[in-house]
Amino acid sequence: MVACAEGLGVPRGSGMFKHALRAIGFHSEENIAAKVDNLKKTLMWSDAEVAIAVSRDPHVLRTSKDMLQRRSDFLISEVGLQPTYIAHRPVMLCLSLEGRLRPRYYVVKFLKDNGLLMRDLSYYTVVTLTEKAFVERFICPHKEAAPHLSEDYAAARKGEMPTNFRFV
Template sequence: MLRLRSCTLTQLLSSPYTSHVSPLHRLLSAAAASGISPGFAAEEYLVSACGLTPAQALKASAKLSHLKSPAKPDAVLTFLAGIGLSTADVATAVAKDPLLLCAGVERTLAPVVDGLTGLGLSRCEVARIAVFVPSKLRCRSIVSALQYYLTIFGSMDHLLRPLKRGFWLLSSDLERVVKPNVMFLQECGLHDCDIAKLCTHVPMILKINQQRLRAMVACAKALCVPNGSGMLAKALQAVAFYDEEKIATKVEYLKKTLRWSDTEVGIALPKAPMVLTYSKDRLQRVSEFLISEVGLEPGYIAHRPALLSYSLDGRLRPRYYVVKFLKENGLLHRDRDYYYAVTVTPKVFMEKFIFPHKEAAPHLAEDYATACRGEVPARFRFT
């Protein structure tokens, strides 16, 4: 038995999938040469050969109780090392899917890897898939599924982002659920890039039944966001976790807090549907600042709802202090208003509002940095 296992490992370590020596290779080679006794102690193997913690090994070992020898797990570990998984990667993959150790290398794993590389994926990308969704490495259907998703997401880099979050679309019914949902969203005017972004934020969007998806789209349109609008994806993201009653409640809160009329709500939401997802505390604090301290009219905010999306302490308040300081000292050009100051990038803000006043206000940059940290410099305390 020991001689056979040693032979098997030697053959595997010289296979096309193990072209370089890694710590995992050395671990397996040492195991083969150390005279380990026959049989298979799953918990001990999972700790010593796979790098799992004792607690992980205890949980995972139940799924390996049918194994009588380490021959198949040894072969799988060697294969995984050959496609680029580190010892830590193997531990992560096996902890997620202990049955990966039971997969046939020649019958299952190698054909799947060959299929994925045939799609243009690098060995590194295949290795990352093995870490994020190891159970799918045991399913040949992953090849056709990924081929389809790559047409939506555009690249493996984009697809790997949701995979990191436990993306379950690879196990969804592609033909009966996913493809019809994608087609419906395309009919609503969404491009593949819109669908990919939406799916990253709301993974369930392609898995739910189409009746519910149509209801979500209808809800988004009720916000006055029409088909083909660039805001439709944002609106779907905003309403994804709310029913009609919750949305109506949130709209009433917006009207009360921001002093908006129905007309002003109808102006603001199509431009910034994500306002519906903001917490009540955030909306209360921002509205009080913009209306009471800055002195903006509710209608002005409704036409520029992007103001509500910025951090109060990190952007709205510090930039307001700068604008007010410049106005108080007669340094602000007449076409520079607060909304412009808030919406420009940090780099542009410095170029337009800070750097030109180095001589007249030498401490302005320092005071602005202090305000961004949540403090109020003495020069920004206006009477």
């Protein structure tokens, strides 16, 4: 297991090493190789990018094939992120698509499209904020200009697509 974790790019002395051991602990070498191949195929990553991602968040190895595909489709096709950007911020692949990634993207896009958010924030910053910080920073300041934003965000987090978030 130790050799396998190091082979995946997680150095023995790093803080992520124990997480890597947990991520691969109950899998065969063939299963781990299949997961690595799936990361490379799904996200168009090189071996180096897989090593970067796994060393930063070994939990990406625990993400199911279906969930990885859905998240990568959203992040690459809809949000427009580059695979290399995702490799350096792999925690995004472990966040809830329905509960965090998609609703926050819609809120920020809505605010930008309506001229309520002038500065360009990194998507990573937006999705890694705590729920409280996100609401305080992106929902509360716009209560007057966008009175339904809070309800629309709550609905989006439940998997519903509010009409105010529909983009043409």
